[in-house]
Amino acid sequence: xxxxxxxxxxxxxxxxxxxxxxxxxxxxxxxxxxxxxxxxxxxxxxxxxxxxxxxxxxxxxxxxxxxxxxxxxxxxxxxxxxxxxxxxxxxxxxxxxxxxxxxxxxxxxxxxxxxxxxxxxxxxxxxxxxxxxxxxxxxxxxxxxxxxxxxxxxxxxxxxxxxxxx
Amino acid sequence: xxxxxxxxxxxxxxxxxxxxxxxxxxxxxxxxxxxxxxxxxxxxxxxxxxxxxxxxxxxxxxxxxxxxxxxxxxxxxxxxxxxxxxxxxxxxxxxxxxxxxxxxxxxxxxxxxxxxxxxxxxxxxxxxxxxxxxxxxxxxxxxxxxxxxxxxxxxxxxxxxxxxx
Ligand SMILES: Nc1nc2c(ncn2[C@@H]2O[C@H](COP(=O)(O)OP(=O)(O)OP(=O)(O)O)[C@@H](O)[C@H]2O)c(=O)[nH]1
Ligand SMILES: [Mg+2]
Numbered sequence: 001x002x003x004x005x006x007x008x009x010x011x012x013x014x015x016x017x018x019x020x021x022x023x024x025x026x027x028x029x030x031x032x033x034x035x036x037x038x039x040x041x042x043x044x045x046x047x048x049x050x051x052x053x054x055x056x057x058x059x060x061x062x063x064x065x066x067x068x069x070x071x072x073x074x075x076x077x078x079x080x081x082x083x084x085x086x087x088x089x090x091x092x093x094x095x096x097x098x099x100x101x102x103x104x105x106x107x108x109x110x111x112x113x114x115x116x117x118x119x120x121x122x123x124x125x126x127x128x129x130x131x132x133x134x135x136x137x138x139x140x141x142x143x144x145x146x147x148x149x150x151x152x153x154x155x156x157x158x159x160x161x162x163x164x165x166x
Numbered sequence: 167x168x169x170x171x172x173x174x175x176x177x178x179x180x181x182x183x184x185x186x187x188x189x190x191x192x193x194x195x196x197x198x199x200x201x202x203x204x205x206x207x208x209x210x211x212x213x214x215x216x217x218x219x220x221x222x223x224x225x226x227x228x229x230x231x232x233x234x235x236x237x238x239x240x241x242x243x244x245x246x247x248x249x250x251x252x253x254x255x256x257x258x259x260x261x262x263x264x265x266x267x268x269x270x271x272x273x274x275x276x277x278x279x280x281x282x283x284x285x286x287x288x289x290x291x292x293x294x295x296x297x298x299x300x301x302x303x304x305x306x307x308x309x310x311x312x313x314x315x316x317x318x319x320x321x322x323x324x325x326x327x328x329x330x331x
Binding site: 165 | 186
Protein backbone atom coordinates (compact mmCIF):
# COMPACT_ATOMS: atom_id res chain seq x y z
CA UNK A 1 0.00 0.00 0.00
CA UNK A 2 1.23 3.49 -0.83
CA UNK A 3 -0.38 6.91 -0.59
CA UNK A 4 0.68 9.26 -3.36
CA UNK A 5 0.16 13.00 -3.02
CA UNK A 6 0.18 15.50 -5.85
CA UNK A 7 -0.20 19.23 -5.98
CA UNK A 8 -2.40 20.13 -8.93
CA UNK A 9 -2.66 23.73 -10.13
CA UNK A 10 -6.12 24.42 -11.60
CA UNK A 11 -5.83 27.50 -13.77
CA UNK A 12 -7.40 29.42 -16.65
CA UNK A 13 -9.26 32.66 -17.39
CA UNK A 14 -11.91 34.05 -15.03
CA UNK A 15 -15.40 32.50 -15.13
CA UNK A 16 -14.49 29.51 -17.33
CA UNK A 17 -15.79 27.15 -14.64
CA UNK A 18 -12.65 26.09 -12.71
CA UNK A 19 -14.31 26.31 -9.33
CA UNK A 20 -17.44 24.61 -10.65
CA UNK A 21 -15.26 21.77 -11.95
CA UNK A 22 -13.19 21.28 -8.79
CA UNK A 23 -16.30 21.36 -6.65
CA UNK A 24 -18.13 18.89 -8.89
CA UNK A 25 -15.33 16.37 -8.53
CA UNK A 26 -15.99 13.96 -5.71
CA UNK A 27 -14.25 10.65 -5.75
CA UNK A 28 -15.44 7.70 -3.72
CA UNK A 29 -12.16 5.94 -4.45
CA UNK A 30 -13.74 3.04 -6.33
CA UNK A 31 -11.90 3.92 -9.54
CA UNK A 32 -8.55 3.17 -7.97
CA UNK A 33 -6.87 -0.18 -7.73
CA UNK A 34 -6.37 -1.50 -4.22
CA UNK A 35 -2.58 -1.25 -4.11
CA UNK A 36 -2.33 2.50 -3.96
CA UNK A 37 -4.34 5.55 -3.06
CA UNK A 38 -4.00 8.99 -4.38
CA UNK A 39 -4.55 12.38 -2.80
CA UNK A 40 -4.89 15.23 -5.27
CA UNK A 41 -4.42 18.63 -3.68
CA UNK A 42 -6.30 20.91 -6.02
CA UNK A 43 -5.20 24.54 -6.02
CA UNK A 44 -8.19 26.24 -7.61
CA UNK A 45 -6.69 29.57 -8.71
CA UNK A 46 -8.51 32.82 -9.37
CA UNK A 47 -8.38 33.79 -13.04
CA UNK A 48 -8.55 37.56 -12.56
CA UNK A 49 -5.23 39.16 -13.40
CA UNK A 50 -5.24 41.39 -10.30
CA UNK A 51 -4.83 38.24 -8.19
CA UNK A 52 -1.90 37.00 -10.28
CA UNK A 53 0.83 37.80 -7.73
CA UNK A 54 -0.94 36.26 -4.78
CA UNK A 55 -2.06 33.25 -6.82
CA UNK A 56 1.48 32.45 -7.91
CA UNK A 57 2.71 32.42 -4.34
CA UNK A 58 0.68 29.23 -4.02
CA UNK A 59 2.13 27.73 -7.17
CA UNK A 60 5.54 26.71 -5.84
CA UNK A 61 6.58 23.11 -6.49
CA UNK A 62 3.58 22.06 -8.60
CA UNK A 63 3.29 18.41 -9.61
CA UNK A 64 0.64 18.71 -12.29
CA UNK A 65 -1.48 21.29 -14.04
CA UNK A 66 -5.08 21.50 -15.19
CA UNK A 67 -5.67 24.35 -17.66
CA UNK A 68 -9.31 25.11 -18.27
CA UNK A 69 -11.17 27.22 -20.82
CA UNK A 70 -14.78 27.97 -21.68
CA UNK A 71 -15.52 26.45 -25.10
CA UNK A 72 -17.97 29.29 -25.82
CA UNK A 73 -15.27 31.90 -25.23
CA UNK A 74 -12.39 32.22 -27.69
CA UNK A 75 -10.41 34.59 -25.49
CA UNK A 76 -10.32 32.05 -22.69
CA UNK A 77 -8.95 29.45 -25.11
CA UNK A 78 -6.27 31.84 -26.37
CA UNK A 79 -5.25 32.56 -22.78
CA UNK A 80 -4.50 28.89 -22.03
CA UNK A 81 -0.93 29.21 -23.21
CA UNK A 82 -0.26 32.12 -20.87
CA UNK A 83 -1.53 30.09 -17.90
CA UNK A 84 0.36 27.01 -18.96
CA UNK A 85 3.64 28.91 -19.40
CA UNK A 86 3.28 30.63 -16.03
CA UNK A 87 2.86 27.35 -14.27
CA UNK A 88 5.64 25.70 -16.26
CA UNK A 89 7.95 28.59 -15.26
CA UNK A 90 7.76 27.27 -11.70
CA UNK A 91 9.68 24.20 -12.86
CA UNK A 92 11.90 25.34 -15.72
CA UNK A 93 13.86 22.11 -16.06
CA UNK A 94 11.03 19.67 -15.88
CA UNK A 95 7.90 19.16 -17.93
CA UNK A 96 4.74 19.16 -15.84
CA UNK A 97 2.12 16.54 -16.73
CA UNK A 98 -1.33 17.92 -17.11
CA UNK A 99 -4.76 18.16 -18.66
CA UNK A 100 -6.44 20.72 -20.90
CA UNK A 101 -10.15 20.90 -20.09
CA UNK A 102 -12.82 22.49 -22.28
CA UNK A 103 -15.73 23.44 -20.02
CA UNK A 104 -19.45 24.19 -20.61
CA UNK A 105 -20.20 21.44 -23.16
CA UNK A 106 -23.90 21.91 -22.29
CA UNK A 107 -23.88 25.21 -24.24
CA UNK A 108 -23.64 23.44 -27.62
CA UNK A 109 -25.15 26.22 -29.74
CA UNK A 110 -22.69 28.77 -28.43
CA UNK A 111 -19.61 26.66 -28.95
CA UNK A 112 -16.77 28.52 -30.72
CA UNK A 113 -13.72 26.29 -30.05
CA UNK A 114 -13.89 22.90 -31.74
CA UNK A 115 -12.70 19.62 -30.30
CA UNK A 116 -10.01 19.57 -32.97
CA UNK A 117 -8.63 22.98 -31.94
CA UNK A 118 -8.58 21.99 -28.29
CA UNK A 119 -6.96 18.66 -28.96
CA UNK A 120 -4.28 20.16 -31.21
CA UNK A 121 -3.24 22.70 -28.62
CA UNK A 122 -3.24 20.04 -25.90
CA UNK A 123 -1.04 17.75 -27.99
CA UNK A 124 1.42 20.55 -28.71
CA UNK A 125 1.99 20.97 -24.96
CA UNK A 126 1.91 17.31 -23.97
CA UNK A 127 -1.42 17.74 -22.22
CA UNK A 128 -4.34 15.31 -22.30
CA UNK A 129 -7.56 16.80 -23.69
CA UNK A 130 -10.98 16.61 -21.98
CA UNK A 131 -14.42 18.15 -22.41
CA UNK A 132 -16.90 18.48 -19.60
CA UNK A 133 -19.87 20.27 -18.10
CA UNK A 134 -19.88 20.72 -14.35
CA UNK A 135 -23.39 22.12 -14.70
CA UNK A 136 -24.76 18.82 -16.07
CA UNK A 137 -22.17 16.82 -14.12
CA UNK A 138 -20.88 15.47 -17.43
CA UNK A 139 -17.38 13.95 -17.53
CA UNK A 140 -16.10 15.95 -14.53
CA UNK A 141 -14.20 13.01 -13.05
CA UNK A 142 -12.22 12.02 -16.14
CA UNK A 143 -9.51 14.73 -16.02
CA UNK A 144 -8.78 14.01 -12.37
CA UNK A 145 -8.62 10.26 -12.86
CA UNK A 146 -6.24 10.87 -15.73
CA UNK A 147 -3.99 13.03 -13.51
CA UNK A 148 -4.05 10.46 -10.73
CA UNK A 149 -3.10 7.67 -13.12
CA UNK A 150 -0.40 9.79 -14.71
CA UNK A 151 1.13 10.57 -11.32
CA UNK A 152 1.13 6.91 -10.35
CA UNK A 153 2.91 6.04 -13.61
CA UNK A 154 5.43 8.79 -12.95
CA UNK A 155 6.07 7.44 -9.46
CA UNK A 156 6.73 3.96 -10.85
CA UNK A 157 9.15 5.33 -13.45
CA UNK A 158 11.04 7.35 -10.82
CA UNK A 159 11.23 4.36 -8.47
CA UNK A 160 12.92 2.38 -11.25
CA UNK A 161 15.43 5.23 -11.70
CA UNK A 162 16.12 5.33 -7.95
CA UNK A 163 16.93 1.63 -8.06
CA UNK A 164 19.72 2.28 -10.55
CA UNK A 165 21.31 5.16 -8.65
CA UNK A 166 23.85 3.23 -6.63
CA UNK B 167 33.02 5.85 16.84
CA UNK B 168 30.60 3.77 14.86
CA UNK B 169 27.38 4.30 12.92
CA UNK B 170 24.83 4.85 15.68
CA UNK B 171 21.97 5.39 13.22
CA UNK B 172 22.16 1.75 12.12
CA UNK B 173 19.19 -0.35 12.99
CA UNK B 174 21.55 -2.98 14.28
CA UNK B 175 23.04 -0.34 16.61
CA UNK B 176 19.63 0.53 18.02
CA UNK B 177 18.70 3.34 15.64
CA UNK B 178 15.03 3.69 14.76
CA UNK B 179 12.90 5.84 12.48
CA UNK B 180 10.55 7.80 14.75
CA UNK B 181 8.60 9.55 12.02
CA UNK B 182 8.22 9.75 8.25
CA UNK B 183 5.88 11.78 6.10
CA UNK B 184 5.71 9.28 3.21
CA UNK B 185 5.12 5.58 3.27
CA UNK B 186 5.26 2.91 0.60
CA UNK B 187 5.25 -0.55 2.10
CA UNK B 188 7.56 -1.80 -0.64
CA UNK B 189 10.23 0.75 0.32
CA UNK B 190 10.02 1.20 4.10
CA UNK B 191 11.87 4.04 5.89
CA UNK B 192 14.06 1.50 7.72
CA UNK B 193 15.92 1.23 4.39
CA UNK B 194 17.61 4.50 5.38
CA UNK B 195 19.35 2.90 8.36
CA UNK B 196 19.91 -0.68 7.17
CA UNK B 197 23.53 0.05 6.25
CA UNK B 198 22.96 -0.65 2.56
CA UNK B 199 23.38 1.98 -0.16
CA UNK B 200 21.12 -0.01 -2.48
CA UNK B 201 17.88 0.07 -0.56
CA UNK B 202 16.07 3.40 -0.22
CA UNK B 203 13.07 5.26 1.11
CA UNK B 204 11.21 7.31 -1.52
CA UNK B 205 8.95 10.26 -0.82
CA UNK B 206 5.53 9.80 -2.40
CA UNK B 207 4.66 13.33 -3.42
CA UNK B 208 4.68 16.99 -2.36
CA UNK B 209 7.09 18.89 -0.12
CA UNK B 210 8.15 19.48 2.60
CA UNK B 211 8.91 15.92 3.66
CA UNK B 212 10.74 14.74 6.74
CA UNK B 213 12.07 11.81 8.70
CA UNK B 214 13.41 11.54 12.22
CA UNK B 215 16.14 9.13 13.30
CA UNK B 216 16.16 8.24 16.99
CA UNK B 217 19.31 6.85 18.63
CA UNK B 218 19.36 4.30 21.39
CA UNK B 219 20.60 7.01 23.78
CA UNK B 220 22.10 10.51 23.78
CA UNK B 221 25.03 10.45 21.36
CA UNK B 222 28.03 12.66 20.83
CA UNK B 223 27.95 13.12 17.05
CA UNK B 224 31.05 12.69 14.91
CA UNK B 225 29.87 13.07 11.36
CA UNK B 226 26.71 12.75 9.31
CA UNK B 227 26.58 11.31 5.81
CA UNK B 228 23.55 11.29 3.58
CA UNK B 229 23.17 9.54 0.26
CA UNK B 230 20.06 10.66 -1.57
CA UNK B 231 18.70 11.73 -4.95
CA UNK B 232 16.90 14.87 -6.12
CA UNK B 233 17.07 16.64 -2.76
CA UNK B 234 17.41 20.40 -3.17
CA UNK B 235 16.95 22.12 0.19
CA UNK B 236 17.77 20.07 3.25
CA UNK B 237 17.65 21.07 6.90
CA UNK B 238 19.02 18.97 9.72
CA UNK B 239 17.84 19.56 13.26
CA UNK B 240 18.69 17.87 16.54
CA UNK B 241 16.96 17.16 19.81
CA UNK B 242 18.59 16.03 23.05
CA UNK B 243 15.29 15.14 24.72
CA UNK B 244 14.03 11.63 25.37
CA UNK B 245 11.01 12.26 23.13
CA UNK B 246 11.52 13.72 19.63
CA UNK B 247 10.57 17.29 20.61
CA UNK B 248 12.22 20.72 20.87
CA UNK B 249 14.39 20.44 17.80
CA UNK B 250 17.14 23.00 17.20
CA UNK B 251 18.63 23.73 13.77
CA UNK B 252 21.99 22.13 12.99
CA UNK B 253 22.62 22.75 9.28
CA UNK B 254 20.71 24.00 6.30
CA UNK B 255 21.86 23.49 2.75
CA UNK B 256 20.65 24.17 -0.77
CA UNK B 257 22.22 21.66 -3.10
CA UNK B 258 23.19 22.56 -6.65
CA UNK B 259 21.72 20.55 -9.46
CA UNK B 260 24.53 18.96 -11.41
CA UNK B 261 23.86 16.52 -14.19
CA UNK B 262 25.49 13.16 -14.27
CA UNK B 263 25.67 10.36 -11.83
CA UNK B 264 28.32 9.46 -9.32
CA UNK B 265 30.18 6.22 -9.61
CA UNK B 266 29.70 3.63 -6.96
CA UNK B 267 33.39 3.82 -5.96
CA UNK B 268 33.24 7.58 -5.47
CA UNK B 269 30.14 7.27 -3.34
CA UNK B 270 31.77 4.65 -1.20
CA UNK B 271 34.95 6.73 -0.93
CA UNK B 272 32.94 9.73 0.25
CA UNK B 273 31.26 7.55 2.82
CA UNK B 274 34.62 6.33 4.09
CA UNK B 275 35.86 9.73 5.31
CA UNK B 276 36.35 9.57 9.02
CA UNK B 277 36.27 12.40 11.49
CA UNK B 278 39.83 12.93 12.68
CA UNK B 279 39.19 16.27 14.22
CA UNK B 280 37.38 15.91 17.49
CA UNK B 281 35.73 19.33 17.65
CA UNK B 282 34.16 19.37 14.22
CA UNK B 283 31.31 17.45 12.58
CA UNK B 284 31.58 16.77 8.87
CA UNK B 285 28.23 16.76 7.14
CA UNK B 286 28.38 15.17 3.71
CA UNK B 287 25.37 15.19 1.44
CA UNK B 288 25.48 13.32 -1.83
CA UNK B 289 22.35 14.24 -3.72
CA UNK B 290 23.37 15.03 -7.25
CA UNK B 291 26.72 14.15 -8.67
CA UNK B 292 28.98 16.23 -6.45
CA UNK B 293 29.16 15.52 -2.71
CA UNK B 294 28.63 18.66 -0.71
CA UNK B 295 30.46 19.06 2.58
CA UNK B 296 29.86 21.26 5.57
CA UNK B 297 31.47 21.59 8.95
CA UNK B 298 29.65 22.26 12.17
CA UNK B 299 30.78 22.37 15.79
CA UNK B 300 30.61 19.09 17.64
CA UNK B 301 27.31 18.41 19.37
CA UNK B 302 25.18 15.74 20.96
CA UNK B 303 21.73 14.49 20.00
CA UNK B 304 19.26 11.75 20.75
CA UNK B 305 17.19 12.49 17.62
CA UNK B 306 18.03 13.95 14.24
CA UNK B 307 15.31 15.45 12.10
CA UNK B 308 15.88 15.69 8.34
CA UNK B 309 13.61 18.18 6.67
CA UNK B 310 13.47 18.08 2.86
CA UNK B 311 12.07 21.45 1.91
CA UNK B 312 12.29 21.21 -1.85
CA UNK B 313 13.50 18.92 -4.60
CA UNK B 314 14.61 18.73 -8.21
CA UNK B 315 11.87 16.24 -9.03
CA UNK B 316 8.41 15.15 -7.88
CA UNK B 317 10.03 12.59 -5.61
CA UNK B 318 13.32 12.13 -3.77
CA UNK B 319 14.99 8.99 -2.50
CA UNK B 320 17.04 8.64 0.67
CA UNK B 321 19.38 5.71 0.29
CA UNK B 322 21.40 5.92 3.44
CA UNK B 323 22.06 8.11 6.45
CA UNK B 324 25.02 7.26 8.59
CA UNK B 325 25.85 9.06 11.83
CA UNK B 326 29.15 8.40 13.51
CA UNK B 327 28.93 8.82 17.22
CA UNK B 328 29.49 7.52 20.72
CA UNK B 329 27.14 7.31 23.64
CA UNK B 330 27.32 10.18 26.13
CA UNK B 331 27.72 8.90 29.66
N1 LIG C 1 -23.51 26.61 -18.73
C1 LIG C 1 -22.56 26.33 -17.87
N2 LIG C 1 -22.11 27.23 -16.97
C2 LIG C 1 -21.12 26.90 -16.12
C3 LIG C 1 -20.54 25.63 -16.16
N3 LIG C 1 -19.56 25.58 -15.21
C4 LIG C 1 -19.56 26.79 -14.61
N4 LIG C 1 -20.50 27.60 -15.17
C5 LIG C 1 -20.82 28.97 -14.79
O1 LIG C 1 -19.73 29.83 -15.11
C6 LIG C 1 -19.58 30.84 -14.14
C7 LIG C 1 -18.17 30.85 -13.59
O2 LIG C 1 -17.87 29.62 -12.94
P1 LIG C 1 -16.71 29.48 -11.88
O3 LIG C 1 -16.55 28.05 -11.61
O4 LIG C 1 -16.94 30.37 -10.73
O5 LIG C 1 -15.49 30.07 -12.72
P2 LIG C 1 -13.94 30.15 -12.34
O6 LIG C 1 -13.19 29.62 -13.50
O7 LIG C 1 -13.70 29.50 -11.03
O8 LIG C 1 -13.68 31.72 -12.25
P3 LIG C 1 -12.62 32.53 -11.35
O9 LIG C 1 -12.52 31.87 -10.02
O10 LIG C 1 -13.14 33.92 -11.32
O11 LIG C 1 -11.31 32.51 -12.08
C8 LIG C 1 -20.62 30.58 -13.07
O12 LIG C 1 -21.72 31.42 -13.29
C9 LIG C 1 -21.00 29.12 -13.28
O13 LIG C 1 -22.32 28.86 -12.94
C10 LIG C 1 -21.03 24.67 -17.11
O14 LIG C 1 -20.59 23.53 -17.21
N5 LIG C 1 -22.02 25.09 -17.94
MG1 LIG D 1 -12.99 30.20 -9.19
